[in-house]
Amino acid sequence: MIQPVAIIGAGPFGLSTAAHLRARGIPVRVFGDPMVSWRDHMPEGMLLKSTPAASNLDAPQRGHNLVDYCDAAGIPRLVTDEDIVPVETFIAYGRWFQEKLVPELEQVRVVSVDRRPGGGFELKLDSGETFAARAVVVATGLSGLAHLPPELAAAAVDGATPTGPFSHSSQHHDLTRFSGKELMVIGAGQSALETAALAAEAGARVRVVSRGHGRVAFGAPPWNQPRLRPESPFGRAWSLWALTYYPHPYRFLPEQTRHYLVRRVLGPLGAWWLKDRFDGKVEVCEVAGVVGASASDGSPALTVRTHAGSTEELTADHVIAATGYRVDIAAMDFLGHELRTRLAVSRGAPRLGAGYVSSVPGLYFTGLPAAASYGPVMRFVCGTEFASPRLVKHLAAAHA
Ligand SMILES: Cc1cc2nc3c(=O)[nH]c(=O)nc-3n(C[C@H](O)[C@H](O)[C@H](O)COP(=O)(O)OP(=O)(O)OC[C@H]3O[C@@H](n4cnc5c(N)ncnc54)[C@H](O)[C@@H]3O)c2cc1C
Known part of the structure; x- marks a missing residue:
């Protein structure tokens, strides 16, 4: 056989x-x-x-x-x-x-x-x-393959879970559980921004914690895409066109370039249709980095480094890490x-x-x-x- x-x-x-x-x-x-x-x-x-x-x-x-x-x-x-x-x-x-x-x-x-x-x-x-x-x-x-930042993994003593202080975005299906609660979402990608918008629509007070300056951004709508550039399933751009239709030579690029492009191309950017549902409904907190996390009495706290160089503590009822895979x-x-x-x-x-x-x-x-x-x-x-x-x-x- x-x-x-x-x-x-x-x-x-x-x-x-x-x-x-x-x-x-x-x-x-x-x-x-x-x-x-x-x-x-x-x-x-x-x-x-x-x-x-x-x-x-x-x-x-x-x-x-x-x-x-x-x-x-x-x-x-x-x-x-x-x-x-x-x-x-x-x-x-x-x-x-x-x-x-x-x-x-x-x-x-x-x-x-x-x-x-x-x-x-x-x-x-x-x-x-x-x-x-x-x-x-x-x-x-x-x-x-869900990825939890090491600071959160260390603080989540009983593991990341939707009912504990910390979780990963992949552990959530029903966001109505956060109605009336304070929620922090770490990340600036589509998953972070859409999770935040859906939780806010379900009645949560939501803050997105994002690393860097101006990282919370949304793509251009289809009618506003640049002309004179080739079309790809992700928008009009030469790079996107090449990566979509000609991935054959990709594996011959230097290792560092390959891993960088996988992370950055089509990386953190909200969908064009999400902007109106997000702006004014979700607070954005831009930080230089999350340097620590803790959970006393089951309530999570994040220690963040501000862009001014000081450290601050942010608290909520729950923290979701929308930090990818x-x-x-x-x-x-x-x-x-x-x-x-x-x-x-x-x-x-x-x-x-x-x-x-x-x-x-x-x-x-x-x-x-x-x-x-x-x-x-x-x-x-x-x-x-x-x-x-x-x-x-x-x-x-x-x-x-
Ligand atoms: C929030 C979010 C939004 C996304 N939105 C989009 C989008 O709009 N458009 C898009 O193109 N992509 C999107 N993606 C990416 C998308 O999830 C992946 O492209 C797609 O699901 C990958 O498909 P896959 O078949 O490789 O794996 P998956 O869809 O993850 O399927 C994995 C399969 O493996 C099986 N499996 C795992 N381990 C075992 C085992 N040991 N034995 C047997 N079976 C096993 C599971 O049962 C499952 O059937 C999104 C991802 C996330 C997280």
Whole structure:
């Protein structure tokens, strides 16, 4: 019997990769909770920052874009850059895509992946089943990679939790729990600004604590984009156009440049439509840095260094760190020890070659863990358009 390819992950990248493998007739087993990052780890009522055109899960067959889902569901079409995609619509689109193109999805966790002596991999599932796969695609996205600044991690003695003094933005779905409370949100990216706006709309008094000067900013609306620059799913700019459509040479850039661009390009900037919901409703506190945190009697306090050079203490009922995600192979504990030590990494992220293959033949990474090799577009759903066909082409040729 031909050993299947195993895909770990049922978010946009795992589902898109699976659709491409199935279309080539390659046996595949796909594991994960479909669209769970969007369903459980993002706030209810969130709107996508990406435009409809940048919110498609890539498939080899026509008819599986967001707009096709809108038609099938009988809801108004989301097409133009001014149409805003509610997270609930996007989750339903992902489920529809999965039911049509990846119907055999197995909603179980992969507990371990190890190399087999004769080649290929051995996977263990939390159902207790063990099986052999000829190749493995890791598409675990944001899972387990939430980043908490060290000051907060040290102060959160019982760990970060929505009911304790400190939490990470990924731990929140229902922000109405903060109604009538004082909330501090650390960060200046879309996640921080939208979490703050949604909590304020739910009746919380919210302060955003942001490092640097003028970092809380919002993008230009679609009708105000610069002309004479090429279009990309993220706006009109040469850099965005190149990074979106030509990520091939990215992995040959110097290591420092690659990691810098992943962090900075398409980095902290609120969506154009969020500005009116934010300004005047959320207080902004710009600081030089957060230097300490504590929680006495369960109430959190942040010690911040001001731009004038002094230190100040800020208090609230709860602090949410909207401080993003860090790729770290060490956090992917389902990868066996021997496999992890054999993997070539660059600052914690796997170093990938052509076709998204790691330094261990047959082991592929896509989505966020691939961003250090293929650029910032891998942090977004539209990255599936570049990644999925190339990964699957490589895998099909190497494991025919
Ligand atoms: C607040 C917020 C807003 C965002 N907004 C946008 C946006 O507007 N547009 C955009 O393009 N991107 C946005 N992103 C980024 C977006 O989340 C990612 O691009 C996308 O989810 C990545 O998809 P993925 O398939 O790689 O991983 P995920 O969607 O994170 O899916 C991970 C999958 O892996 C599975 N999994 C994990 N571990 C295991 C295991 N051991 N065994 C089995 N399965 C496992 C999970 O069950 C899940 O199915 C946003 C991110 C955040 C945090």
